[in-house]
Amino acid sequence: MELLRQLCQIHAPSGNEVKMKEFLLTYVQEQQGNWKVQPQIIQGEGFQDCLLLVFGKPRTVIFAHMDSIGFMVRYGKQLIRIGGAVAETGFQLVGEDSQGKIECTLEVDEEEREMSYRFEREIDRGTELVFKPDFRETAETVQCCYLDNRLGVWNALQVAPTLENGIIAFGCWEETGGGSVGYLAKYIHETYGVTQALISDITWVTEGVQAGQGVAISLRDSLIPRRSYVQKIIKIAQEAKIPFQVEVESAGGSDGKELHYGNIPWDWCFIGAPEDNVHSPDEIVHKKDIYAMVELYKVLMQKL
Amino acid sequence: MELLRQLCQIHAPSGNEVKMKEFLLTYVQEQQGNWKVQPQIIQGEGFQDCLLLVFGKPRTVIFAHMDSIGFMVRYGKQLIRIGGAVAETGFQLVGEDSQGKIECTLEVDEEEREMSYRFEREIDRGTELVFKPDFRETAETVQCCYLDNRLGVWNALQVAPTLENGIIAFGCWEETGGGSVGYLAKYIHETYGVTQALISDITWVTEGVQAGQGVAISLRDSLIPRRSYVQKIIKIAQEAKIPFQVEVESAGGSDGKELHYGNIPWDWCFIGAPEDNVHSPDEIVHKKDIYAMVELYKVLMQKL
Amino acid sequence: MELLRQLCQIHAPSGNEVKMKEFLLTYVQEQQGNWKVQPQIIQGEGFQDCLLLVFGKPRTVIFAHMDSIGFMVRYGKQLIRIGGAVAETGFQLVGEDSQGKIECTLEVDEEEREMSYRFEREIDRGTELVFKPDFRETAETVQCCYLDNRLGVWNALQVAPTLENGIIAFGCWEETGGGSVGYLAKYIHETYGVTQALISDITWVTEGVQAGQGVAISLRDSLIPRRSYVQKIIKIAQEAKIPFQVEVESAGGSDGKELHYGNIPWDWCFIGAPEDNVHSPDEIVHKKDIYAMVELYKVLMQKL
Numbered sequence: 001m002e003l004l005r006q007l008c009q010i011h012a013p014s015g016n017e018v019k020m021k022e023f024l025l026t027y028v029q030e031q032q033g034n035w036k037v038q039p040q041i042i043q044g045e046g047f048q049d050c051l052l053l054v055f056g057k058p059r060t061v062i063f064a065h066m067d068s069i070g071f072m073v074r075y076g077k078q079l080i081r082i083g084g085a086v087a088e089t090g091f092q093l094v095g096e097d098s099q100g101k102i103e104c105t106l107e108v109d110e111e112e113r114e115m116s117y118r119f120e121r122e123i124d125r126g127t128e129l130v131f132k133p134d135f136r137e138t139a140e141t142v143q144c145c146y147l148d149n150r151l152g153v154w155n156a157l158q159v160a161p162t163l164e165n166g167i168i169a170f171g172c173w174e175e176t177g178g179g180s181v182g183y184l185a186k187y188i189h190e191t192y193g194v195t196q197a198l199i200s201d202i203t204w205v206t207e208g209v210q211a212g213q214g215v216a217i218s219l220r221d222s223l224i225p226r227r228s229y230v231q232k233i234i235k236i237a238q239e240a241k242i243p244f245q246v247e248v249e250s251a252g253g254s255d256g257k258e259l260h261y262g263n264i265p266w267d268w269c270f271i272g273a274p275e276d277n278v279h280s281p282d283e284i285v286h287k288k289d290i291y292a293m294v295e296l297y298k299v300l301m302q303k304l
Numbered sequence: 305m306e307l308l309r310q311l312c313q314i315h316a317p318s319g320n321e322v323k324m325k326e327f328l329l330t331y332v333q334e335q336q337g338n339w340k341v342q343p344q345i346i347q348g349e350g351f352q353d354c355l356l357l358v359f360g361k362p363r364t365v366i367f368a369h370m371d372s373i374g375f376m377v378r379y380g381k382q383l384i385r386i387g388g389a390v391a392e393t394g395f396q397l398v399g400e401d402s403q404g405k406i407e408c409t410l411e412v413d414e415e416e417r418e419m420s421y422r423f424e425r426e427i428d429r430g431t432e433l434v435f436k437p438d439f440r441e442t443a444e445t446v447q448c449c450y451l452d453n454r455l456g457v458w459n460a461l462q463v464a465p466t467l468e469n470g471i472i473a474f475g476c477w478e479e480t481g482g483g484s485v486g487y488l489a490k491y492i493h494e495t496y497g498v499t500q501a502l503i504s505d506i507t508w509v510t511e512g513v514q515a516g517q518g519v520a521i522s523l524r525d526s527l528i529p530r531r532s533y534v535q536k537i538i539k540i541a542q543e544a545k546i547p548f549q550v551e552v553e554s555a556g557g558s559d560g561k562e563l564h565y566g567n568i569p570w571d572w573c574f575i576g577a578p579e580d581n582v583h584s585p586d587e588i589v590h591k592k593d594i595y596a597m598v599e600l601y602k603v604l605m606q607k608l
Numbered sequence: 609m610e611l612l613r614q615l616c617q618i619h620a621p622s623g624n625e626v627k628m629k630e631f632l633l634t635y636v637q638e639q640q641g642n643w644k645v646q647p648q649i650i651q652g653e654g655f656q657d658c659l660l661l662v663f664g665k666p667r668t669v670i671f672a673h674m675d676s677i678g679f680m681v682r683y684g685k686q687l688i689r690i691g692g693a694v695a696e697t698g699f700q701l702v703g704e705d706s707q708g709k710i711e712c713t714l715e716v717d718e719e720e721r722e723m724s725y726r727f728e729r730e731i732d733r734g735t736e737l738v739f740k741p742d743f744r745e746t747a748e749t750v751q752c753c754y755l756d757n758r759l760g761v762w763n764a765l766q767v768a769p770t771l772e773n774g775i776i777a778f779g780c781w782e783e784t785g786g787g788s789v790g791y792l793a794k795y796i797h798e799t800y801g802v803t804q805a806l807i808s809d810i811t812w813v814t815e816g817v818q819a820g821q822g823v824a825i826s827l828r829d830s831l832i833p834r835r836s837y838v839q840k841i842i843k844i845a846q847e848a849k850i851p852f853q854v855e856v857e858s859a860g861g862s863d864g865k866e867l868h869y870g871n872i873p874w875d876w877c878f879i880g881a882p883e884d885n886v887h888s889p890d891e892i893v894h895k896k897d898i899y900a901m902v903e904l905y906k907v908l909m910q911k912l
Contacts, residue, residue: 015832075816208379224319512683
């Protein structure tokens with residue numbers, strides 16, 4: 001899990017994913033010699049801070065968002081959210097501004113519903129602050145901020161070494177409602193004719209989806225993907241005897257939303273391990289679910 | 305109204321419209337020999353569960369959504385909504401899961417704002433349940449669940465026999481915010497250069513739009529379509545002496561939303577009969593408004 | 609400021625921007641002889657009521673929305689909003705219907721949260737009413753309804769005379785959530801390969817962005833544009849010694865939203881003078897901020 005630990009350290013809040021993209025680019029360039037198929041690497045002009053890996057003749061694309069939630073300095077000592085970050089007094093935040101590195105403490109005024117930072121000096125307006133990572137591993141679990149979605153990224157990197165045909169798309173802005181999947185999807189569809197997608201992301205532990213019971217296959221969240229596609233995926237998971245849980249929710253969203261509302265006939269499905277302590281510094285995921293996630297993605301990229 | 309009755313029986317909640325598409329495909333294949341123009345039938349790969357009928361040299365497209373609202377089994381006996389379904393204890397729901405056909409009763413806990421089903425056995429997670437249809441017809445009205453939008457579909461099928469130039473697009477997911485009109489619109493625009501659309505759907509009886517007073521032409525809902533296009537439609541309706549009511553609302557939406565926000569310069573207008581008891585098992589529409597709707601569509605497809 | 613005064617008089621609520629488009633078209637045709645570069649004028653079929661001016665070899669596009677907020681007659685004497693108009697009893701509203709010109713008074717029933725008009729006769733259903741303009745100018749400020757966004761339009765017209773390479777896009781429907789930027793962006797990107805955008809619009813005076821302190825460069829609103837692009841803009845503003853204020857907000861939106869969520873990799877940034885009394889008949893902007901806005905746009909269109 002050392003690679004996952006490293007991924008959790010990288011500063012990449014929504015809108016500023018460039019460091020994550022550079023890390024992944026370097027990683028792929030170093031590792032791909034050992035992979036079954038060397039992917040075409042697509043990035044740079046026309047792709048903002050995104051990264052595409054195209055293996056063989058793709059039929060299906062894995063979308064994994066690189067960005068994280070966090071906070072941004074507004075005016076004076078005020079903080080506002082980047083995405084849906086949990087806020088509690090005492091959370092340690094890290095960042096950097098024109099005067100150097102920052103490690104400060106979050107303060108929440110519940111009555112006023114306002115957030116501020118406690119630090120020895122004023123921080124530049126617009127500075128991004130993210131949770132200070134504290135990576136914890138046991139025999140059964142991993143725990144850290146930003147498992148959502150460094151684990152989704154990590155999952156894609158586990159699939160890559162044996163992937164023969166398929167695309168891995170590392171995108172931006174998922175935590176703030178999207179902004180890159182639209183053009184990635186367009187490029188992929190126009191270039192390769194692909195219309196099948198898997199959303200490699202992390203979901204929530206609920207009364208129906210529990211830690212250690214397998215990877216979640218989502219039948220719906222606030223959106224309902226095409227039923228026949230999700231049922232095909234469930235059948236493949238059953239046949240492969242991979243532990244999975246069917247998720248049925250009326251709220252929430254993912255990169256699937258941009259595929260759903262876009263102007264390409266995507267079949268898409270959210271498949272990911274469930275976590276507890278969502279969007280906090282203490283996100284925790286059961287290893288069994290992580291391994292099931294990787295196994296299912298490997299099978300699906302072959303069979304779909 | 306036998307065709308309308310049949311349409312109301314078909315299981316096609318948002319995301320699973322395949323049975324409605326198959327019914328329509330069979331119907332068109334059987335009937336088109338008697339039509340003035342035999343349409344090009346477009347469906348299958350690249351169109352998910354949608355269906356397009358292209359007549360002659362089209363200038364205008366009719367969008368009619370095939371999907372319905374309903375409920376989905378979450379965990380245990382919990383139900384969640386598909387779209388904006390009205391929920392009252394006692395409503396009869398039907399569906400099917402791995403153990404067979406289901407006819408069960410909806411129960412609503414108003415205090416907890418939770419919905420569940422009453423049935424002799426547990427129903428599979430993720431099973432879709434829809435209102436049990438009870439089609440009622442009088443000299444003046446028709447009444448059933450899902451007149452929204454089986455009546456919009458039926459309207460398009462009444463226009464088809466004499467349609468010389470135009471497109472009928474049967475789409476999916478309208479009740480859950482859209483998901484197919486984007487790619488249908490793209491295909492239609494790129495293939496035929498069409499940018500005029502009519503939304504064949506059912507609206508609400510309100511203090512300003514009343515049953516039996518004519519088809520509603522919507523000047524706006526939550527969105528405001530291009531005024532010059534709607535005014536052109538109103539003028540055609542006036543000249544043709546077809547009973548109509550101008551609708552002006554600040555809320556609500558339709559397939560027009562996907563056209564409006566997409567990247568094609570669509571002129572669109574919602575035109576439909578008003579119903580009472582919206583999104584319940586007892587949707588009711590006045591026949592005068594239905595006939596006015598069909599007449600107006602026939603004229604508009606010629607004159608626009 | 610005579611041109612700005614004229615712009616504020618034009619009836620152009622969202623969905624009915626045709627008069628503003630015609631005014632601008634006439635203005636450009638009359639003035640362009642004196643401009644450094646004569647732009648290609650793109651409008652008419654396929655562009656609804658929008659207007660594009662293309663100068664030389666464009667690298668960046670300025671989006672300025674032409675539409676305004678207002679009110680629409682619903683049923684009887686009821687009014688509903690067009691966009692987020694402030695409503696207070698006594699506001700003077702103007703419009704026109706089948707019986708002629710209208711000048712009436714807004715009445716707000718706070719308890720019932722309903723709005724109506726007071727006028728000598730009933731007004732046609734669906735009639736648009738806008739604030740009656742009262743243009744006021746001092747040595748330091750301009751004040752009128754609809755500075756948002758006639759000032760953004762005016763700004764673009766100040767940049768035009770010396771613009772050598774770039775696009776000015778006058779769009780529709782911004783106040784009701786968009787509807788034209790999608791297809792304008794597509795046309796611009798496909799025709800000229802441009803992916804850099806500036807949103808010429810008016811923002812809010814807040815505790816962090818004050819009147820007279822310079823043009824606001826927005827680091828974010830409800831959306832977060834790509835950070836590297838905004839930082840490039842801030843650097844250019846610093847080097848050019850133009851007074852500016854960095855805005856950091858968690859709410860609000862602009863034409864940038866359509867660029868952000870579309871399927872083209874746009875870099876976009878909102879840059880505009882701040883106003884007080886937002887969306888009321890008394891919008892007020894400091895002239896220093898207006899001049900800084902024009903200066904910054906001139907520099908950016910050269911340097912970006």
